[in-house]
Amino acid sequence: MDAPARLPKVLVAVDGSPLSLVELPLARAIAGQLDASVEVIHVARPENADVGALSIRPALQQGDGLEVRLATTDPAASILEAAAESTVALLALATHGGVVGSDPHLGAVARTILAATRRTVLLIPPEHPGTIADLQFDRLLVPFDGSPATAAALAPAIQLASRLHAGIDLLYVASQEPNAQEETGRIGAPRYVDQPHHEWPGWAAEIMAHLDAALAGLPEEVRTRVYLARGDVAAEIVRFATETHAKALVLVRRSHLESGRANVLREVLNHPPCAVLLVPGPPGLGGLGTPRVRRG
Amino acid sequence: MVYNSSVGAPAPRHQGQLLTLLSLARPARVVLFDCDIAPIGGPVVGQDSVTYLCSRLEAAGVWVIALTCKESSEIEHQFSARLPKRQHPHVLICASNGSEVWEVNARGNHSLRWRRLATETERTALTNAAEALRADLAGRGGLDVRVLDDHPNRRRIDLLPRWRRHDLDNSTTGSMQEEVEDCLRQGGFLGGLPEVAALAQRLAVEQGLRGARVSSDVKHIEIGLSDKRDSAAWVRRWLLDARDIPTAEVLVVGAEFGPIAGLVGSDDHLRPSLPNAAFVSVGPEPNGVPEDVLHLGGGAPQLLGLLRDQVRLHPSAAGQGQADHKRSIDPQEHWVERALALPEDPRWRFVVRGYRPASEHDVETRLAIGNGALGVRASLDQPAEGSRPRTFVAGLFAQQGAGSMVPELVSAPDWLPIRIDSGRRRSGGSNEITAHTRMLDLRRGVLLSEWKQRDADGLGTLVRSVRFASLADRALAVQVARLEADRAARLRIEAAVGVASQALVPSPGGRPTWRARRGMRSVSMRIEGQIDASVLAARPRPNNNNNGWHGWVWQAEPGEPATLVRVLALARAEDDQAAERGAQAALQRARRHGPRRLIEEHERAWAERWSASDVEVVGDDYAQRALRFAIYHLISTANPDDEKVSVGARALTGEGYLGHVFWDTDIFLLPFYTFTWPRAARAMLMYRYHTLDGARAKADRLGYRGALYAWESTDTGEETTPPYVLGADGRVIPVLCGVQEHHISADVAYAVWQYWEATQDEPFLMEAGAEIVLETARFWASRAQLGDDGAYHIREVIGPDEYHEGVDDNAYTNMMARWNIERGLEVVLLMQERHPGRWPALAERLDLSAKELGDWAAVASLMVTGLDPRSGLIEQFAGYFDLEHVDLADPQYANRTVPMEVMLGPERTRRSNVIKQADVVMLQVLLPSLFDASAHERNFRLYAERCGHGSSLSPAMHAVQAARVGNLMLAQRYFNQAAAVDLEDSMGNSSQGVHIAALGGLWQAAILGFAGMSPRPDGLSFQPRLPSGWKRMGFAVQWRGRTVRVEIDGEGHLLTASLEGSEPLSIHVSGLQVHLDPATSFTCSYEEPTGIDRDGGAP
Known part of the structure; x- marks a missing residue:
C-alpha cells in the first residue's frame, strides 16, 4: 500500500x-x-x-x-x-x-x-515587504526580454502563477543597447509604432504567441497582460514594480550570483521593491529546429 | 560537317572554340550575322541566297538578325523584295552601326523597332569633338582630313580623303592601313591609329559624351553614340530576355572579331551582351581572334554554308515534320512535376529552411500567397505548434466577441492541414520532421514546400507540395502534395478542415457556410480532394471515418509517388444562399477544368501581371529582391473584379490592423495599380465610391457637408477607428484619428484624379470619380473657417504626423484641401465641356449651385498654407516652429531601439518638433509643382532631420523626395530602410502581416524617385537619377491605354522607351520630347540635373 x-x-x-x-x-x-x-x-x-x-x-x-x-x-x-x-x-x-x-x-x-x-x-526585503493588503498574490510581475531562451525559462514562473491562481503582468523592457535585440528568434520591442491602437495589441499578442510556442501552451487560466518599458532593465523593473505596487516580482535564475553574472537579478536585489520569487530556470531548452507536429 | 567543307575549319584550340564547334551541330533559335559580309540579295550558291536561307529559318521559328553598319535606307529593299509574305515575321535588321533596329514585317515592309535618338546637346557635342579632332590632326600634324556629318548619331573623320569609300574592302585594308599609319607618323602621331582613337575618345568625353563609341575602319575615325554593342544589348534585352531564349542558343557570325589597327574588332563588341553564344568569324582576321571565337574564314560562302546547315538542323525548315518528344511524357506526371519544380533563379524566390517557432509567424507573413479574394498565410501543411494558419477572405468583416469594439477581417476555417503516416497507429504517435524547406516562387505566385518525415512506425516519407490561390479564378485555391515512401508500406494521408472562429456563425443545416457575426456578409467554402497513386494495382481508397479528417490509404512503393490534389472553392456574398451558389459554381469550374488547367491558367495570369509590373534592377541584388517582393504582394492583394473591397493595411497576409482600410491604399498603393494595373485601381476607387454614403454620414455627424471618409474603413464606409486603446504602459489612451485625421478625404480625391489623368477613363469619371471629387471638395469648403485675418483655416486636425494631435492649419491638410477644391472646380468645367448632357443631372442630384462653387473658389484662394514666401519654408502647422527642438542625431536617439514616443513619452513628444512621418515631405511628393527647386531642397532638409520615422509609411516617401532633390545616397538609405520593414522585419511586427503601404511606397521610390517619372497632363515625363550600384533599371507603366516600357542604363545615362498600343504617344526625357510610335522603341541620353549627390550624407 x-x-x-x-x-x-x-x-x-x-x-x-x-x-x-x-x-x-x-x-x-x-x-x-x-x-x-x-x-x-x-x-x-x-x-x-x-x-x-x-x-x-x-x-x-x-x-x-x-x-x-x-x-x-x-x-x-x-x-x-x-x-x-x-x-x-x-x-x-x-x-x-x-x-x-x-x-x-x-x-x-x-x-x-x-x-x-x-x-x-x-x-x-524587510524594508519593502510589498503591499499585500489582502495577503493575496493575485498578480505576479514577470520581466521578459523576448528571447526564446527566456521564454522557455519562464515555464516555472508560469506554473507558479497557475498554482497560485494568479495573473501575470509581463514586463518587456526594451534595452538601450543597440544590439540587444539581435538574438536569433527574439521578438524585439517595436521600433516604430504606426497606429498605436493596432500596433500595441498586435505586439502584445505576438509576445503571448511566442510564450505560447516556447512553453508548448500557455495555461488559459493564467491571465496575462503585457507592458513595455524602456531603459536600464533592472532600474525599469524596480520602477515599474514600485509604480504599480506590485505584490511580487518573479525572476528566473539561470546562473549563480557571482560578480559578472545575473546582472539584472543582482541589481534588482540591490533595490528590491517588493517580494521576489526566484525560480530556478529549467535545466535545458528543447531543440527548435523542426516543427513539433500537433496531432489532430 | 556543319561548316563549308571547301574552306574547312582549323582544329579548335580553346575550350570556347570547341564548344562553339559543337554548338554548330545544334539548331540555334537565333542566328545573328553581319550582313555586310554577304549582301542580302546575293551571292547565290546553288539555289541558296542569304535571303532564301533566312526565309527558311524564319519559317522554322528561328529569329534571323542581320547587322549592318549601313543606313537602313541602303538595305531597305533588299530583304523586303526577297522575303515572301509571312505570318510570323522573325527577321530583324540592326542598322546604322547599332543605332536602329528594323523589323521586316509580315508584308515585307521595314518597320522601326528601336532607334537611338541623339539629343541636340549630343549632336553639338559630336560635331565639336569631331572638329576638335580634325583641328588637332590638321594643326599638329598638318594632315588633310575632313569631317563627315552624314548621320545624327555619329561624325566621321576621313583620314584619307583621296581614297573613295568603295575602295575600302578586305583586299585593300592592308595597303590603306599602311598609308594611314604612314601619314599619321609623318604628322607626329607616332602611336598611329590607336593614338588618334584615344585622342578622339578623350575629346568626346570633354564634350560630355561619356559613353561615346570610337571606332575605325582604317580610312575613318568615327565618333558616335552607338556601335554593335548597342545592337547586341537590344537583342539581349528585347528579344532574348523577353522570350526566355538562352544566349547559348544564339549563333553569331561576323568577320571582325580580332583587332584591327590596334583597335577592338567591331564584332567583338557583340560578345559582352551575349555570353555563351556561339561566335564564328568568317573574316580574314589577320590579327587573330579572341579565345572564345571560332575562326573559320571563308567569307560569304562560309556564311551561306553556316546558314544552310542551320536550315538542315531545323526539321521544319527542311520541310520535315517535327516530332513532339513531349508526347512521350505522361501528361499527368508532366504537370505535377512542373508544378512542384523549384525556381532556380534566386532573384525570383524566397527560401526558408527549417522551422523556428519564434520566427514562424514572420515566415507565414512573408511567404503568404493570395489573389485579392483570398490570402493564405504560409503556415505549414501539417499542423504544428507555433503555427498560425489563416485563410483570409477579402471583405469578410465580423466582430469577434462582446468585447470587440469594431469589425475585423476574419479568417475562413483552415483548409490546409494534412497528416501522413503508415496508418497503423490511430493516435498518440508524432511524426518527426527531419528536414523542412519552404520556398515562395514569386514568378508563379506559388508556395512550395518540401519535407521529410518519419512516423512513429519508422516509415520515412518525402513530401513535396505546392499551393496557390488562383489568380485566374479568384474563387479557387489549390493544394497539391506528392508523397513518396522510403519503403514498401501501407500509407495513409488525411486532410481536414479546421474549425470556424466564433466570429463566423454557422449556417443552419450543417452546410459549410457561415454568416459574419454582426457583419453584412456570408462565406461558403467547398473542398474537394483526390489522390492519384501511380500503383494501379493498389488503388487508394477513401477513408472517411476519422473524426472529421478525410483520408486515403494505399500500398505505397518506393520510387512510385502518389499525388494528392485538393481544391478549395470559396465565395463571399451578401447572404448565405448566394455564397453557397458561388462556391458550388467555382467547384464545378474546378472539376471541369482539372488541376492542370487551373495551374496553367494561374501561371499565365501571373506572367501577364509580371510583364506589366516587374521592375528589373541590375547591379543591386538587395533592391531587386525588395522590389520583386513588394510587387509580388501588391499583385497578390488586388482584385480587379470586386468593387466592394479594398486593401487593408496588412493586405491579406495577417490580422494586423484588423483588415481596415486607411489612406495607405489611396496614397501608397494606388499609384502602383494606376500605372501597372488600371483595372485593379479602378476597383479600389469604386470601393471608395460605394462607401461614399458612409463618408457623407460621417461628415454630417461631425457637422460638415460633403464626404469625410472614415479614417479606418471596412465594408460599409462607417468609421471603425476604435475610440480608445490600452497603451503599452497600461493607461487608457483616447484614439483621435477617427475624429481629427481628415486629410483622408483629399487623399481619396488625389487617387481618383491621378487615376483619371493616367487613364482618361471617362465612364469612371462620370459614374463615380466626379462625385467623389465634388463631395470631398464640398467637405473641405465646409470644414475651413474664415478667420479674423481674412484667410481660411482648418483647425484641430491631425496631419500625417500623428505625434501632434489637434493642431491648426496642418500644411499637408490645408494644401491638399485646397488642391481638392480646385480639382472639384476643374471637374465641373470638365463635365460641362465633355458631358454637357449629364452634368445638369449630377449637379442637381448633388444640389450644387453656382453660388456654392463660388464659395469653393474663395476658400481655395484664401486658404492658409503655412508658406513663408521669404524663406520658402512651410511651417508644418501653426506654432510648429516654436516647439522644443530634439536633435535626432544625438546618439541616445539615433541608436534607439524603441519608437520616439516611447523614448520621450507622449507628452514631451507632443511638445517637441519630432515628427512621426513624412508630412510636409509627403506634400512635396504629392504636389511637387508647389515648390521651386530651392524650396524643395530646403523643406526636405529641414523636415527629414526632424523625422523619427515612427511609421512604416515614412522611409519610402523620403526616398522619393531625396531622389528628387538629388541626394541619392540618402535616397538609397531610405529605400533600403523601407525594404527592411518586411524583408528584415525591422519594425518587429511583420508577424501581423506585410506592410503593404511600405511595399507600395517602395515601388514609388523606384519609379517616381530613381526613374524620375512624373505624370503630367501632357504625358509622362522621366528624369532618371539612378543610385549608386544600379547599373540598369527596367519597368513598364500604363498610360492612357498604352504600355510604355522603359529601360534606364545608369552607366551610359541612356533611356530606352518602347510603346505597346495602337496609338502613338509623346513622352519627355530630361525635358526632351520623344515621340513614340507603336511597337517602336527609342533610346536617348538623359542629363542628370545639377547638384546630384551620390555620396552625400545627412540627414
Whole structure:
C-alpha cells in the first residue's frame, strides 16, 4: 500500500530578529494559495535559542498549526538541509536579517542559500515587504526580454502563477543597447509604432504567441497582460514594480550570483521593491529546429 | 560537317572554340550575322541566297538578325523584295552601326523597332569633338582630313580623303592601313591609329559624351553614340530576355572579331551582351581572334554554308515534320512535376529552411500567397505548434466577441492541414520532421514546400507540395502534395478542415457556410480532394471515418509517388444562399477544368501581371529582391473584379490592423495599380465610391457637408477607428484619428484624379470619380473657417504626423484641401465641356449651385498654407516652429531601439518638433509643382532631420523626395530602410502581416524617385537619377491605354522607351520630347540635373 501523499509545504526561515519576521504573513499567504502547509525553521545560536523562540512566539501566534523546528547549528546549512526535503515547494526567507553584503544586498545566509538551492525562493526585503493588503498574490510581475531562451525559462514562473491562481503582468523592457535585440528568434520591442491602437495589441499578442510556442501552451487560466518599458532593465523593473505596487516580482535564475553574472537579478536585489520569487530556470531548452507536429 | 567543307575549319584550340564547334551541330533559335559580309540579295550558291536561307529559318521559328553598319535606307529593299509574305515575321535588321533596329514585317515592309535618338546637346557635342579632332590632326600634324556629318548619331573623320569609300574592302585594308599609319607618323602621331582613337575618345568625353563609341575602319575615325554593342544589348534585352531564349542558343557570325589597327574588332563588341553564344568569324582576321571565337574564314560562302546547315538542323525548315518528344511524357506526371519544380533563379524566390517557432509567424507573413479574394498565410501543411494558419477572405468583416469594439477581417476555417503516416497507429504517435524547406516562387505566385518525415512506425516519407490561390479564378485555391515512401508500406494521408472562429456563425443545416457575426456578409467554402497513386494495382481508397479528417490509404512503393490534389472553392456574398451558389459554381469550374488547367491558367495570369509590373534592377541584388517582393504582394492583394473591397493595411497576409482600410491604399498603393494595373485601381476607387454614403454620414455627424471618409474603413464606409486603446504602459489612451485625421478625404480625391489623368477613363469619371471629387471638395469648403485675418483655416486636425494631435492649419491638410477644391472646380468645367448632357443631372442630384462653387473658389484662394514666401519654408502647422527642438542625431536617439514616443513619452513628444512621418515631405511628393527647386531642397532638409520615422509609411516617401532633390545616397538609405520593414522585419511586427503601404511606397521610390517619372497632363515625363550600384533599371507603366516600357542604363545615362498600343504617344526625357510610335522603341541620353549627390550624407 502506498504511503499517503504528503502535503507540500512552504519552509519559512527566520532568525528571530524583527526584520526576519516580516516574511511570515507573506509565507502564510502564499502557502494558502498553494494549498500548502507552513513550516518555520528558526535558526539561532545555541545560547540565544530560548530568547529567539520567545521573540518569534507573537508572530507564530497569528496562525494555527505552524510547525516550528529549531536549528542551532550553521544557519545556512540547516536551512538548506530542511529545504532539500522533497515536500518543500518553496523556501521563504528575508533578504537579510542584519548586516548585508555590498552586491547584491543580501545577508550572508541568504547569499549562501541562493548559491546552493534549486528550490523556488521567496525573498522578502524587510524594508519593502510589498503591499499585500489582502495577503493575496493575485498578480505576479514577470520581466521578459523576448528571447526564446527566456521564454522557455519562464515555464516555472508560469506554473507558479497557475498554482497560485494568479495573473501575470509581463514586463518587456526594451534595452538601450543597440544590439540587444539581435538574438536569433527574439521578438524585439517595436521600433516604430504606426497606429498605436493596432500596433500595441498586435505586439502584445505576438509576445503571448511566442510564450505560447516556447512553453508548448500557455495555461488559459493564467491571465496575462503585457507592458513595455524602456531603459536600464533592472532600474525599469524596480520602477515599474514600485509604480504599480506590485505584490511580487518573479525572476528566473539561470546562473549563480557571482560578480559578472545575473546582472539584472543582482541589481534588482540591490533595490528590491517588493517580494521576489526566484525560480530556478529549467535545466535545458528543447531543440527548435523542426516543427513539433500537433496531432489532430 | 556543319561548316563549308571547301574552306574547312582549323582544329579548335580553346575550350570556347570547341564548344562553339559543337554548338554548330545544334539548331540555334537565333542566328545573328553581319550582313555586310554577304549582301542580302546575293551571292547565290546553288539555289541558296542569304535571303532564301533566312526565309527558311524564319519559317522554322528561328529569329534571323542581320547587322549592318549601313543606313537602313541602303538595305531597305533588299530583304523586303526577297522575303515572301509571312505570318510570323522573325527577321530583324540592326542598322546604322547599332543605332536602329528594323523589323521586316509580315508584308515585307521595314518597320522601326528601336532607334537611338541623339539629343541636340549630343549632336553639338559630336560635331565639336569631331572638329576638335580634325583641328588637332590638321594643326599638329598638318594632315588633310575632313569631317563627315552624314548621320545624327555619329561624325566621321576621313583620314584619307583621296581614297573613295568603295575602295575600302578586305583586299585593300592592308595597303590603306599602311598609308594611314604612314601619314599619321609623318604628322607626329607616332602611336598611329590607336593614338588618334584615344585622342578622339578623350575629346568626346570633354564634350560630355561619356559613353561615346570610337571606332575605325582604317580610312575613318568615327565618333558616335552607338556601335554593335548597342545592337547586341537590344537583342539581349528585347528579344532574348523577353522570350526566355538562352544566349547559348544564339549563333553569331561576323568577320571582325580580332583587332584591327590596334583597335577592338567591331564584332567583338557583340560578345559582352551575349555570353555563351556561339561566335564564328568568317573574316580574314589577320590579327587573330579572341579565345572564345571560332575562326573559320571563308567569307560569304562560309556564311551561306553556316546558314544552310542551320536550315538542315531545323526539321521544319527542311520541310520535315517535327516530332513532339513531349508526347512521350505522361501528361499527368508532366504537370505535377512542373508544378512542384523549384525556381532556380534566386532573384525570383524566397527560401526558408527549417522551422523556428519564434520566427514562424514572420515566415507565414512573408511567404503568404493570395489573389485579392483570398490570402493564405504560409503556415505549414501539417499542423504544428507555433503555427498560425489563416485563410483570409477579402471583405469578410465580423466582430469577434462582446468585447470587440469594431469589425475585423476574419479568417475562413483552415483548409490546409494534412497528416501522413503508415496508418497503423490511430493516435498518440508524432511524426518527426527531419528536414523542412519552404520556398515562395514569386514568378508563379506559388508556395512550395518540401519535407521529410518519419512516423512513429519508422516509415520515412518525402513530401513535396505546392499551393496557390488562383489568380485566374479568384474563387479557387489549390493544394497539391506528392508523397513518396522510403519503403514498401501501407500509407495513409488525411486532410481536414479546421474549425470556424466564433466570429463566423454557422449556417443552419450543417452546410459549410457561415454568416459574419454582426457583419453584412456570408462565406461558403467547398473542398474537394483526390489522390492519384501511380500503383494501379493498389488503388487508394477513401477513408472517411476519422473524426472529421478525410483520408486515403494505399500500398505505397518506393520510387512510385502518389499525388494528392485538393481544391478549395470559396465565395463571399451578401447572404448565405448566394455564397453557397458561388462556391458550388467555382467547384464545378474546378472539376471541369482539372488541376492542370487551373495551374496553367494561374501561371499565365501571373506572367501577364509580371510583364506589366516587374521592375528589373541590375547591379543591386538587395533592391531587386525588395522590389520583386513588394510587387509580388501588391499583385497578390488586388482584385480587379470586386468593387466592394479594398486593401487593408496588412493586405491579406495577417490580422494586423484588423483588415481596415486607411489612406495607405489611396496614397501608397494606388499609384502602383494606376500605372501597372488600371483595372485593379479602378476597383479600389469604386470601393471608395460605394462607401461614399458612409463618408457623407460621417461628415454630417461631425457637422460638415460633403464626404469625410472614415479614417479606418471596412465594408460599409462607417468609421471603425476604435475610440480608445490600452497603451503599452497600461493607461487608457483616447484614439483621435477617427475624429481629427481628415486629410483622408483629399487623399481619396488625389487617387481618383491621378487615376483619371493616367487613364482618361471617362465612364469612371462620370459614374463615380466626379462625385467623389465634388463631395470631398464640398467637405473641405465646409470644414475651413474664415478667420479674423481674412484667410481660411482648418483647425484641430491631425496631419500625417500623428505625434501632434489637434493642431491648426496642418500644411499637408490645408494644401491638399485646397488642391481638392480646385480639382472639384476643374471637374465641373470638365463635365460641362465633355458631358454637357449629364452634368445638369449630377449637379442637381448633388444640389450644387453656382453660388456654392463660388464659395469653393474663395476658400481655395484664401486658404492658409503655412508658406513663408521669404524663406520658402512651410511651417508644418501653426506654432510648429516654436516647439522644443530634439536633435535626432544625438546618439541616445539615433541608436534607439524603441519608437520616439516611447523614448520621450507622449507628452514631451507632443511638445517637441519630432515628427512621426513624412508630412510636409509627403506634400512635396504629392504636389511637387508647389515648390521651386530651392524650396524643395530646403523643406526636405529641414523636415527629414526632424523625422523619427515612427511609421512604416515614412522611409519610402523620403526616398522619393531625396531622389528628387538629388541626394541619392540618402535616397538609397531610405529605400533600403523601407525594404527592411518586411524583408528584415525591422519594425518587429511583420508577424501581423506585410506592410503593404511600405511595399507600395517602395515601388514609388523606384519609379517616381530613381526613374524620375512624373505624370503630367501632357504625358509622362522621366528624369532618371539612378543610385549608386544600379547599373540598369527596367519597368513598364500604363498610360492612357498604352504600355510604355522603359529601360534606364545608369552607366551610359541612356533611356530606352518602347510603346505597346495602337496609338502613338509623346513622352519627355530630361525635358526632351520623344515621340513614340507603336511597337517602336527609342533610346536617348538623359542629363542628370545639377547638384546630384551620390555620396552625400545627412540627414
